[in-house]
Amino acid sequence: MEPGLSSPIPVFLLTGFLGSGKTSLLNRMMVPGGPRTAVIVNEYGDVPIDNDLIEVDGNDMSFAETSTGCICCEPGNDIVSTLSRLSEAMDEGKTGRIERVVIETTGLADPAPIVNQMLLASPYRIAGRLFTLASVITTLDAVRGEATVEERIVGHKQLAFADRIALTKSDLLGHDAAERRSGLDALVARINPGARLIDVQDPLAQPELLLAPGAYAPAGGDIAAWLAAENPIVRAFAPRAKAPVDNLARHSGIYTKSMVMDGLVSPNELLAFIDILRRAAGKRLLRLKGLVALDDDPDRPILVHLVQDIFHPPIRLEAWPSNDRRTRLVLIADGIDETSLEKFLLTLQRKPQRKRA
């Protein structure tokens, strides 16, 4: 019998702050010959990019969808609506057999409302199909993660709600790596000592085991209070029920800007653009990612990633990953004047652009 009709389909929630390595980890967790998987990528920003960056083996992935707008707070985009759409697609025969679901949340997603919805009625029956939360997997960026967790409540909650943690970017820790690594271990021990942790840079790590079957078992200290704070009934009857931090304004002050353009830019123009932006905005530019058509070889786009003030080495792709060959940039900013950022984005578009041959 098809999974979901008798036994629930496991749902894995992949979360972690902006740019902490979720999509990179997703590509490594999905190995050939694994269970057939529906991958749903939820992006913050109205121009999806990650769907073009998933490279998992076609045999394993029978369905992939990208949604824009945050799964934790955008009406119609919550976990139930997301799984309902999947269930409908399954009914309509669009997906093939599905044995598990992986949902990559936006890097700003608060896990509390998502987990709350799943746990309130687990196994969750949607359109005659059962889903159950198997795990919350959180990517923790070794370089920026500690500051993110200390300064941003969403970062703290993403770590606290995990039952599986993937430490990313430990290869970038630099000369004081051992000291910084013990700081990260202490952070995890304080916030979520019960979670299983792997370092994705450890040659012996097997990221695919993060998708091993299981039942979500959170051990983070503040979980119960945060879940209670999500529950409208608890709110109504016990308005003083204490959540460790007020989480109602989930993304206040943070906004996203996207740019799509047809023309070509030179590698130097692109690098200068990113460099000026990085210096001027610093950590207030939470994220920039994009695929850019360069004039030296328009058939081979460049993939750029800025995570706060860290510019990851750009990657020249062998070909455009889809039929859309336009330059696409998505920026997520916190506390940067919106008009100034818009004007700066236009400077790239206004450069004398070469047209494709």
Ligand SMILES: Nc1nc2c(ncn2[C@@H]2O[C@H](COP(=O)(O)OP(=O)(O)OP(=O)(O)O)[C@@H](O)[C@H]2O)c(=O)[nH]1
């Ligand atoms: N050196 C190094 N770079 C990494 C590692 N993991 C991810 N990255 C880089 O970090 C950047 C962001 O990675 P993504 O996988 O796109 O991060 P994400 O969490 O999916 O990003 P958002 O969806 O925008 O939140 C890319 O340039 C990756 O190549 C790692 O373990 N080591």
